[in-house]
Amino acid sequence: MTTIHRSADHPRPSPQGTGRRSRGGTLTDHRDLHAFIAGLPKAELHVHHVGSASPRIVSELAARHPDSKVPTDPEALVDYFTFTDFAHFIDVYLSVVDLIRTPEDVRLLTYEVARDLARQQVRYAELTITPFSSTRRGIDERAFMDAIEDARKAAEAEFGTVLRWCFDIPGEAGLESAEETVRLATDDRLRPEGLVSFGLGGPEIGVPRPQFKPYFDRAIAAGLHSVPHAGETTGPETVWDALTHLRAERVGHGTHSFQDPKLLAHLAEHRIPLEVCPTSNIATRAVRTLDEHPLKEFVEAGIVVTINSDDPPMFGTDLDNEYAVAARLLDLDERGVASLAKNAVDVSFLDEPGKARIRGEIDAYTSAWLAP
Numbered sequence: 001m002t003t004i005h006r007s008a009d010h011p012r013p014s015p016q017g018t019g020r021r022s023r024g025g026t027l028t029d030h031r032d033l034h035a036f037i038a039g040l041p042k043a044e045l046h047v048h049h050v051g052s053a054s055p056r057i058v059s060e061l062a063a064r065h066p067d068s069k070v071p072t073d074p075e076a077l078v079d080y081f082t083f084t085d086f087a088h089f090i091d092v093y094l095s096v097v098d099l100i101r102t103p104e105d106v107r108l109l110t111y112e113v114a115r116d117l118a119r120q121q122v123r124y125a126e127l128t129i130t131p132f133s134s135t136r137r138g139i140d141e142r143a144f145m146d147a148i149e150d151a152r153k154a155a156e157a158e159f160g161t162v163l164r165w166c167f168d169i170p171g172e173a174g175l176e177s178a179e180e181t182v183r184l185a186t187d188d189r190l191r192p193e194g195l196v197s198f199g200l201g202g203p204e205i206g207v208p209r210p211q212f213k214p215y216f217d218r219a220i221a222a223g224l225h226s227v228p229h230a231g232e233t234t235g236p237e238t239v240w241d242a243l244t245h246l247r248a249e250r251v252g253h254g255t256h257s258f259q260d261p262k263l264l265a266h267l268a269e270h271r272i273p274l275e276v277c278p279t280s281n282i283a284t285r286a287v288r289t290l291d292e293h294p295l296k297e298f299v300e301a302g303i304v305v306t307i308n309s310d311d312p313p314m315f316g317t318d319l320d321n322e323y324a325v326a327a328r329l330l331d332l333d334e335r336g337v338a339s340l341a342k343n344a345v346d347v348s349f350l351d352e353p354g355k356a357r358i359r360g361e362i363d364a365y366t367s368a369w370l371a372p
């Protein structure tokens with residue numbers, strides 16, 4: 001695990017002129033840092049399938065289904081993707097889920113999401129998919145699996161982006177959805193080759209984590225990694241539940257962990273990474289402003305953090321922007337940003353050769369960028 005280099009960690013000449021950061025690992029101009037981030041090979045571990053549908057894809061699907069309340073004009077979507085609270089976000093999210101009605105819709109969406117990830121130099125992504133939401137809306141389960149696998153193989157062949165799947169339970173849909181999700185994730189006739197992890201999404205309020213223990217036990221017994229959302233819209237007790245009852249290997253968000261110093265110490269001591277999604281937390285009102293985001297507290301507590309976009313088009317962001325936000329909040333230079341990227345590779349569920357390959361790309365890119 002690489003420690004996060006903060007720009008203060010590097011000896012530097014006194015700032016010249018406007019305090020711009022010159023290259024060479026001393027002070028970095030923010031514009032340069034954005035350029036560095038744009039070209040940096042990355043891995044993304046917390047990003048949702050439907051939540052990543054671009055405005056173009058959403059408006060194209062909305063045009064196919066005039067009965068939908070989702071705008072067909074990408075411009076109008078910006079207002080539509082403005083949320084008053086988390087419950088409102090879920091309502092909007094489900095209205096987009098309702099647009100995904102055929103296996104071809106699923107394949108198109110998945111392939112286009114992969115294209116957008118590749119455009120940001122994402123070499124590897126663990127995409128969270130909620131199969132229950134599609135099968136309950138009438139998409140055949142076998143056809144669903146074939147559609148995502150077709151897109152995954154095409155994306156790897158055409159974009160060089162390696163995709164793996166996380167299947168998550170939409171918790172508010174209850175134990176019926178948990179049963180369906182773990183069946184789809186563990187039945188050898190259905191389980192897709194790209195599946196690596198098992199999660200829990202949706203509202204946390206009124207949806208206690210412990211009830212899902214039997215389903216996570218079955219998923220873990222089938223070799224899947226546990227990565228539930230927790231502490232996004234509820235307090236540290238939800239994160240403790242995810243750790244103790246669901247045996248979380250990583251925690252989705254974990255935002256409110258900062259309220260419990262014992263939890264921070266536990267996460268740091270046991271190297272349990274937090275999948276941090278800064279702008280998501282602002283858009284869903286989980287956190288008021290970026291300057292109040294606990295990301296810095298997590299790093300100072302020694303917790304392994306990864307940077308993610310969650311539902312980028314819905315939150316008016318993308319992964320590059322999330323890295324720029326993290327660089328600002330943590331006062332990182334290029335080395336610090338590269339360390340963040342390597343954290344995500346290190347704690348991903350990609351095989352070791354794949355991890356070594358991407359780490360090597362990150363190091364080569366960073367060295368070339370910083371060469372005098």
Ligand SMILES: Nc1ncnc2c1ncn2[C@@H]1O[C@H](CCC(=O)c2cccc(C(=O)O)c2)[C@@H](O)[C@H]1O
Pocket residue numbers: 048051090093094097128129130132133134136168169170171172173201202203229232280310311
């Ligand atoms: N930041 C987020 N935090 C949490 N979740 C997030 C986040 N971003 C995206 N999601 C996704 O939102 C969905 C929620 C789906 C849901 O709650 C629900 C409730 C009742 C019925 C149904 C149904 O399908 O019939 C679905 C999940 O699929 C989850 O993967």
Ligand SMILES: [Zn+2]
Pocket residue numbers: 046048201229252310
């Ligand atoms: Zn999420």
